Amino acid sequence: MDILSLFSILSAIGLSGVGSILGIAMTASVSTRLIAEKPERFGMALVFTVLAETPVIYGLLISLFIIMSGSSIDNFYSSLSLLGSGISVGVTGLFSGLGIGIAGSAAIGAISERDDLFGKALVFAVLPESIVIYGLLVSIIIMRGIGLLGVNTLYQANSSTAYASLISSAVVCITGGSGYYLGKTGAKAISSLLKDEDSFGKSIVFVVLIEGIAIYGLLVAILLLKGVNML
């Protein structure tokens, strides 16, 4: 396994891990305060805390894929593409973990006052996770494209495919910054549920406007990869 594959693993698990650490730290600290006063809310608080763990699980998934199959990559350009795969899930995992942590903390705060808001608060807490899903998707497409998850007869290991992989990964990562702001606006939306529960549907509309940016990034990434026969 070459240095680029190793850096890919580092990005995938390291950056998504940092995102999850920050997310879990935020939700866990609020949870411990909540269950000291209301121990019966333990289960609900645990759900929001566990949500923040999903980015690192996706990072772990990609890392395991690379460890198990990365030794079959013996080409510099394929390794460079693989680096893009790791960065894609790592950076989006970082933003996603932060966003889930912020929204999750607000959700735990909301259920401390009204446990019937659990379902609606959960919807807002889950939305930042879509960012790491987009990153994971690009990672999987790249890995599939270079032949790690199936056979791709159209693939050619050259600078175009490598740069396309890196740029598509960068696009998804940069637009993935919306994950953090999804969390922030989601937190505000959860707070507004306490004042007016009926604002739920309309609040979602505002929150997901931010996600539209990440969707554009995903679309461009997919089209780039399609253009170099990685898809």
Add this chain to the structure above:
Amino acid sequence: MFKPAKMKKVKLQLPLEQEDQFLDSISKLGILQVKNVEEQVPDLSIVDANVAEEKNNLENLIRRCDAILNKLPKEGIFAQLVRKSNEVFTPSKEQEYELYANAQKILSEAEDKLSTWEKLKKSKFATREQVSSKIFSLLRDNLIVIRKIKETNHIIILEGWIRRKNIAKLKEVVTRTTEGKCILSLEESKVLGKDILRIRLATLTSNYVALEGALSSYGLAKLTVEAEEEKGAEFESVEEAIDISSIKQKVSLLKKVLLNRLEIIKAKEKLARSKFFVYLEGWIKEKDISKLTSLLKDGHYDYRLSLEDPKEGEEDRVPVALENPPLIRSFEVVTTMFGYPKYNQIDPTPFLAITFALFFGLMFADVFDGLLLLAFSLLLYHGLGSRSQGGRKLSEILIAISFSSILFGFLFGEFMGGIVNLPVVWFSGFENPMYFLEVAIVIGITQLTIGFIIGFINELLRHRIKNAIGEKLSWLLLLYGIIVILLHFYYLQNDLYLYFGSMLTISGIFLILITKPMDLIEITRMISNVVSYARIVAINMSHIGISRAFALLAAPLLSPESGIIGFLLGGALLLIAHVFIVFIESFVAFAHSLRLHFVEFFSKFFEPAGNVFMPLSVVKK
């Protein structure tokens, strides 16, 4: 279906003495929403001062009930979801009256018990288990554990615990130190087991210091909890000692009675009265009119009733009750999360029921995961679903979407990430993501089209022709114009399509410019709406990717070389992994299906400004 239930306005006159009886009976049927009297009826007044005072009193009592119930321990989240309903006790009229009359007394007793419970909980040794384990640990290093029960100037009484094997030693030390001036009684401890004996020792106060010194040399520990604080030690737990469950039962029942009474009081506030008659206005579903007339006839009311259709221009104030067949009814929960449609608008629930299940199935396509989700849904149906209407509807939705997951799992040939190779009936989303993307976009455009058509019809129903053309038809033309032009460049390569597409596009833009020109900047939002359906592919691929990763990890364990232990380990790993996947990924798929409907679909036609139909009814559970 497709439209809310037809409503009729009710105008009813009754003798004053029949008011309470009527309100009580109609609340049991739950078919009539009472509203403020609008019609100008001579000699009628609206406000009844006595009602206001009773209302305040009821609200205070209900607040006290809530304060008590909020302090009581609640079940854990899993128990709340799967516990079956207990039998619902419905009090008779006399029992209700008695509960209401004794409300203050019941609440005061409950509050006293609650404060005792809270004091015991705070005490370090409030439960039998905590006391017992403390005594056990102290007896490891000590001969005896004691505490003072009573001390006067002359006599001191101690209570203690000692291991059976050390009794002889204790007797010897106590007799020697007190010179025989003591009374010692022993009994087996019911709580701590046969090896430990409970002792009571009474001796002169003057002997205590010497006794304490003598016992210390063999090991003496003092229990610092006061006897009163250990009240709960006789019981399994503090909750049993204070009988928390009966408090919960009594106060919950009282709250139900108070809420029912408050509903009737609120309805009374809206009625108009003269010296002999009471006058009521309200709304009723057309299909329930026969129930109302039967009630009035069978109850021998001396009534005058008139039923009217909503007037022109009154549609915004008519309450809305969604009316759908049983299979679709559960999805009303999803629609109403966003809001209620207005009375004369189309109810989107039938469309949502199909597309919600479709989107979820596409994102969560796996036979095994669908089966796991179905199992959980059935558990929920029998648990929470038996106790609340909302729980029932949620579990029915989950059952529907799990069937959809199973169906698409078969169509895509997905079972536990490829552990079992199923034939691909339609296509594999993971192997053909570009084709899947095309399918998702087509489904999305179909949904957007339905949204625009519903919006168009809604505007026509409200006689807003300009909005129908400028906000709905124009955008539909623009959308299909762009689609046809793109089809020309990427697939069809026929100039006819280019001309046709251009015509549609120009017509759409022209209609927008002449009706609402500023709306043209929303073209980017429309592109975003279409592209948004790509998330179906993203979530499906991540779901399948994770399943395949776990399948790859478990594959070596499941191979014949690993033997039976390896097989069992591999199976356990896969089961745990898929429980995790169902737990996390189903939330994600649910939230994103919800989001696609609320943002992309509903924004095309849904104005959630309808008033909910809230009939006067008794609290059932």
